[in-house]
Amino acid sequence: MRAGPTFIVIGGSAGSLQVILRILTLLDHEFKTPILIVLHRHVNADSPLEELLSFRTTLISREVEEKDRITDGYIYICPADYHTLVEKDFSFSLDDSEKINFSRPSIDVVFRSAADIYREKLLCVLLSGANADGAAGMKYAQELGGVTVVQDPADAQVPYMPQQALKMLNPDYVLESSRIAALLNSKVVV
Amino acid sequence: MENVIHIDDPEIEVLLDDFIEIYGYDFSGYSKASFKRRLQRLFIMDKMVNFAEFRYRLQNDRDYFNHAVSEISVNVTEMFRDPVFFKTIREKVVPVLATYPLVRIWHAGCSSGEEVYSLAIILKEAGILNKSILYGTDLNPNVLEKAARGIFPMTAMQQYSRNYLLAGGREDFSSYYSANYNFAKFDESLSQRMVYSTHNLVSDFSFNSFQLIFCRNVLIYFDKDLQSKVLSVFDKSLERFGFLALGSKESLRFSGIETMYEMLDGKEKIWRKFK
Numbered sequence: 001m002r003a004g005p006t007f008i009v010i011g012g013s014a015g016s017l018q019v020i021l022r023i024l025t026l027l028d029h030e031f032k033t034p035i036l037i038v039l040h041r042h043v044n045a046d047s048p049l050e051e052l053l054s055f056r057t058t059l060i061s062r063e064v065e066e067k068d069r070i071t072d073g074y075i076y077i078c079p080a081d082y083h084t085l086v087e088k089d090f091s092f093s094l095d096d097s098e099k100i101n102f103s104r105p106s107i108d109v110v111f112r113s114a115a116d117i118y119r120e121k122l123l124c125v126l127l128s129g130a131n132a133d134g135a136a137g138m139k140y141a142q143e144l145g146g147v148t149v150v151q152d153p154a155d156a157q158v159p160y161m162p163q164q165a166l167k168m169l170n171p172d173y174v175l176e177s178s179r180i181a182a183l184l185n186s187k188v189v190v
Numbered sequence: 191m192e193n194v195i196h197i198d199d200p201e202i203e204v205l206l207d208d209f210i211e212i213y214g215y216d217f218s219g220y221s222k223a224s225f226k227r228r229l230q231r232l233f234i235m236d237k238m239v240n241f242a243e244f245r246y247r248l249q250n251d252r253d254y255f256n257h258a259v260s261e262i263s264v265n266v267t268e269m270f271r272d273p274v275f276f277k278t279i280r281e282k283v284v285p286v287l288a289t290y291p292l293v294r295i296w297h298a299g300c301s302s303g304e305e306v307y308s309l310a311i312i313l314k315e316a317g318i319l320n321k322s323i324l325y326g327t328d329l330n331p332n333v334l335e336k337a338a339r340g341i342f343p344m345t346a347m348q349q350y351s352r353n354y355l356l357a358g359g360r361e362d363f364s365s366y367y368s369a370n371y372n373f374a375k376f377d378e379s380l381s382q383r384m385v386y387s388t389h390n391l392v393s394d395f396s397f398n399s400f401q402l403i404f405c406r407n408v409l410i411y412f413d414k415d416l417q418s419k420v421l422s423v424f425d426k427s428l429e430r431f432g433f434l435a436l437g438s439k440e441s442l443r444f445s446g447i448e449t450m451y452e453m454l455d456g457k458e459k460i461w462r463k464f465k
Binding site: 079 | 222228266407411438439
């Protein structure tokens with residue numbers, strides 16, 4: 001047993017939004033660990049995801065702005081059409097370089113970059129999706145000691161993304177969505 | 191998929207020092223996480239075996255270093271990127287520019303020129319291209335050659351045409367280029383008004399005064415200090431009542447010049463200098 005993570009990244013694509021909303025609804029009121037959400041979205045989708053999330057949680061939801069310092073009590077959302085990276089001083093930077101796995105934001109990019117900084121203090125979660133993004137980044141995070149959680153493909157609306165991750169690594173947890181919130185609330189992992 | 195390659199932080203510091211000492215290029219104000227990704231991408235792309243080999247090539251082969259600079263800088267761009275932004279330029283900025291006898295515009299970090307051609311089309315449609323000069327600058331000479339030629343892949347035209355219409359364009363977009371196999375060559379009436387030259391925002395100064403400066407998705411790669419420094423170069427280069435246009439995720443916050451600028455409308459990242 002060891003102390004819980006200090007940063008959580010949740011990545012998902014097709015079929016993951018409802019899961020994210022459910023997880024956030026189930027978080028304890030005292031939950032303070034900062035969460036970053038990487039969701040593949042349409043570039044022109046003007047849906048205010050921050051607002052959607054803010055109804056589900058007491059945490060403050062905010063789209064990442066470059067140079068934002070990662071702060072307890074916040075849920076950050078990766079902006080569309082940029083990659084989000086984590087800097088050594090625990091701030092975010094944005095990058096509009098090539099798509100990775102046909103995606104920008106790419107979950108691989110965020111998992112890797114967050115793992116470089118948080119290492120064993122990172123917990124990453126990969127949810128439903130129709131794309132292989134996230135698997136390689138999760139493997140990298142695991143190599144650096146991070147805790148890895150994959151949504152049970154049987155529970156995922158689109159099982160392809162979690163299945164790709166399970167092909168590439170043996171994660172610490174394979175969970176149904178309802179159990180993921182319970183794990184985050186427990187604050188003690190592995 | 192990216193492979194896992196570790197270039198660690200001390201190694202990056204070593205390369206940063208080499209780049210300054212050997213070539214005079216200073217990347218130390220770049221955001222570290224992004225710079226590291228670009229180096230790792232280069233390392234993988236060029237099939238480097240280990241850090242020593244990578245460093246040796248960078249130190250001793252000027253052509254390879256130039257190639258590295260091209261690849262480290264992000265050259266992802268498109269015509270009429272963020273169409274609503276260009277619509278605002280067309281509707282709110284261009285009418286003001288039209289009142290000047292000579293219009294000078296600077297596209298800082300213009301990469302292969304897609305943004306410059308986009309603006310030239312808007313100026314042409316407003317009837318003021320002939321009294322305008324568009325200066326395109328970039329750190330990377332390779333992309334500037336492309337920009338000066340005005341030849342872009344045909345495959346991108348469908349999207350550019352869509353962007354153009356969303357940005358308020360009313361002409362037939364294909365009338366601006368001639369298609370030749372897989373390439374679209376843009377009309378010389380557009381490029382005639384353009385001047386391209388290398389300029390390094392890290393080390394070079396203001397070189398003229400302008401009524402409009404574009405610098406979109408360049409500042410995100412810089413740390414706060416370098417951002418402030420570059421914004422003050424823009425401030426020195428911008429006439430009173432001139433416009434500054436940044437990328438959709440960039441702002442003047444922490445810059446020290448924000449008190450002299452006001453945002454044109456709530457949404458697009460366009461500021462007007464009022465002092």
